[in-house]
Amino acid sequence: MAYGYTYLVLYYLGNYSNDRIQHLKESLSRTLVTFYPFAGIIRDALSADCNDQGLPFSVAKVEARMSDFLQNPNVELMNKFYPRAEKLLGTGDNIMLIQLNCFDCGSIAMSIKFHHLIVDMVSFSTFLQHWAANAQGLGLRFHPLNLIGQSSFPQKPSLPINLLPFCYLSKYLGSGKFVLRRYVFDASALSILKAQTSSFSVSRVNVVTAVIRQCFMEAVTEESARKDMKPIVMTQAVNLRRKAMPPFPDDSFGNLAWFTKSLWSYPxxxxxxxxxxxVKKEIAKIDGEFVRRLGSEGVYDFLEELKNEMPQEATFLAINSWANIGLSEIDFGGGKPVWMSSYIPQSSEVEKGGNFAILLDSKSGGIEAWTTLDEKYVAGFEKNDYIRKYARFNPSVI
Structure with a gap:
């Protein structure tokens, strides 16, 4: 839940010549006319300086063929695809940075990082869709940013920092070695899992979220045997646009996400x-009245209540879903991405780490679950029957 940079790589097979790369840059410039905050810098914890200075765009050479890389995805190489990785974030940071990684075969890995304080992944996807349309020459008509979120959730400078969720959730982060795992749940596997809950409707994301929760709870319980066990806190990000009454438009710009909370004192x-x-019950609690309360003066009481409910110490897991928001459809004129990935900080790059899971659309119509877990939980996590039977570990992409 920390509000630092969020990272994404989109992988495109093809022949991206220098002319095509220059065309990407020019279409990006046209897109930033509308999405001008991405060309600015962070001013403070409440605002950005939209100074139109542009954003860093670098090009790197990768001495490999993308097809070889996709057959055996390498995390260490993946993490080199990103622009410089600052350890500390603050005033003056670019809101967005882009690096184009050009493989020997002509394919590219487009890596982008953006500041989560300004936008969420839904807004970022909207930006990418507009950039792709401009690159294809579709001639999208200029229109101003949809800032309904800013009017619905006005700034409250008087709100104490210690009441903000990312402040009191960040205390659950800790030191240690955190390990990446990539689990792919194919569409056929998800169909079987969904059929086991035929008494009520569930989505792909619901199913994978529940599996990850079960695996994590079992791993923590096993590792904590014969010890004093801390409570488990699990959160899941929720898009507020579709929860508002009436719903906000999908292109509403900003960081319009909240989270569910699941607390287990005695797992x-x-x-x-x-x-x-x-999972469904927690998501249902974030409804139109909830969104209205967040945007009113009632937010003070709401955040105070939430803070008081949280234990002083806990084992923490955060789940974010990037599925169903159009990322797999981003086509700059050479075809849709064959894959996407996120950035996984290594232990030496962060003072404190945490247990996280990111859910992405897979090519098969399934879900990829990218997890970073404290090393001591990995073995117990992977003992779960649902992981062993229905997920594939880091399979080939092509």
Whole structure:
């Protein structure tokens, strides 16, 4: 939940010549006329300086063929695809940085990082869709940013910093070695899992979220055996646009995300169907009245209540879904991406780490779950029958 940079790489097979790369830059410049905050810098914790200075755009050479890389995705190489990675964030940071990684075969890995304080992944996807349309010459008509979020959630400089969720959730981060795992749930596997809950409707994201929760709870319980066990806090990001009444337009610009909260003081074994019901129940709590309260003066009482509910110490897991928001459809004129990935900080790059999962659309119509877990939980996590039976570990992309 820390509000630092968020990272994404889109992988495109093809022959991206110097002329095509120059065309990407020119179409990006046209797109930034509308999405001008991305060309600015961070002013403070509440605002950006939209100074139109532009954004860093670098080009790097990768001495490899993308097809070889995609057959055996390498995390260490993946992390080199990003622009410089600052350890500390603050005033003067660019809101967005882009690096184009050009493989020997002509294919590219477009890596982008943006400041989460300004926008969420939904707004970022909207920006990419407009950039892609401009690159294809579709001639999108200029229109101003949709800033309904800013009017619905006005700034409150008087709000104490210690009430903001990312402040009191960040205390659950800790030191240690955090390990990346990539689990792919194919569409066929998800169909089987969904059929086991035929008594009520669930989505692909619901199912994978419940599986990850079950695996994590079992791993923490096993590792904490014969010890004093801390409570488990699990959160999941929710897009507020579709929760508002009436709903905000999908292109509403900003960081319009909130999170569900699941607190387990005495974890016990849970059936997947039971966990699925709890996931849906938590999401249902974020409704039109909830969004209205966030945008009113009631936010003070709401955040105070939330803070008081949170334990002083806990084992923390945060889940974010980037599925179903159009990222797999971004076509700059040479075809849709064959894959996408996120950045995984290494232990030497962060003072404190945490347990996180990011859910992405897979080519098969399934879900890819990218997890970073404290090393001590990995073995217990992977003992879960649902992971062993229905997920593939880091398979070839092509």
């Amino acid at each position: 016990k074994e849970k059936e997947l169907t039971e966990l699925l019901r709890e």
